[in-house]
Amino acid sequence: MNRKENFTAGFIRENPVFGLYLGLCSTLAITTTLNNAIGMGVAVILVLVMSNIIISCLRKVTPSEIRIPVYIVVIATLVKIIQMLIKAYAPALDSALGVFIPLIVVNCIILGRAEAFASKNGVFDSALDGLGMGLGYTVSIIVMSALRQILATGMLTFENPFNVEQSIFAFRLIPEDYVISMFSQPVGAFITFALLAGALAAYKNHQTAKEEKKEAAAKAALKEAK
């Protein structure tokens, strides 16, 4: 697998959220507004890239019996640093995301990439893998949060996380009388997620069916030629 494939794997083929069902807790909980999703996405990318780099650096000196505790300590330290930074510079984001910032420690994507990729590959590749997977996660939660926010409030808004007063954009897509407030509640989270996961599965099924057809056609052509 070359570097480009490795980097783009996280978007569709191995999408961590809708394809592999990793990091579901935070995905379902914080996708109520676009603001939360972007804040969470950036925090996860930072932790994932740095943890992949550190774990990849340490891969030759870590005894394999205690590798999981080592990974967890590295990840917990990084998350604590990010949590303190968010608390200091973006307090509004801190109160909106609440306990889900410290819970990045137990986000399966991060430990999963440490175990599956960073512990076996070089530093640069691991950083790239972390960035790709992190972006895949971020894009997924941004899509889901935009859908939920539009359906639940009819608006799409984004504020500067460092200064709550300053709105970057805010526009209305659905008139106030026609919004479905259910989508900001837990029910909406599960159902939106199921629909998106179903859509991705349908797309993948379609791709494989197409490939099979192509192969069958190639085989038939080969037979005829004979």
Add this chain to the structure above:
Amino acid sequence: MDLGNLFVMFITFTLINNVILNQFLGICPFMGVSKKSSSAIGMGAAVTFVIVAASLVTYALYYAVLEPLSLQYMDLITFILVIASLVQLVEMIIKKLSPALYKALGVYLPLITTNCVVLNVTLNNISEGYNFAEMLTYAIAIPVGFTLVLYIFSTIRERLDICSVPKAFAGNPIALIVAGIMALAFSGLAGLV
């Protein structure tokens, strides 16, 4: 705080503010071990034990060690290590007592370490400023709610296996729709307290 308040708190955290359907924690085992109702019960029991034990240990550690030394910022790292060692212990116990259950739980047993419910309970015990009795009620109520929902969900999924679903929704997506409907049903319990 009297017993009545503790009871209200117990009901709130098992049924109304349910950990899976309302707070979205522990979704990984919720999707992973809910295919058979027997393993759902086993998982629930293991999680309950880990949460109660982890709460007691981390509560003691925080107030006896971290706070007097003003090392509060070390909470995350300390707690996750306590949880990881407790899970290791539970794994050894289950392996010895019930090899069948050990096999059924598979990879999800060591993954209790990264079960957000456990870390969430230990962190909330501190950040909500619970006293000892409240902490214990909270640490029992949350996993009881978790086990309850996991069990109900697993019985529905056993029936779902024999239904015909659209191909794209087969497996996890349809299960998530079921979870959504369950969340809707549970939100009806909000008037209970």
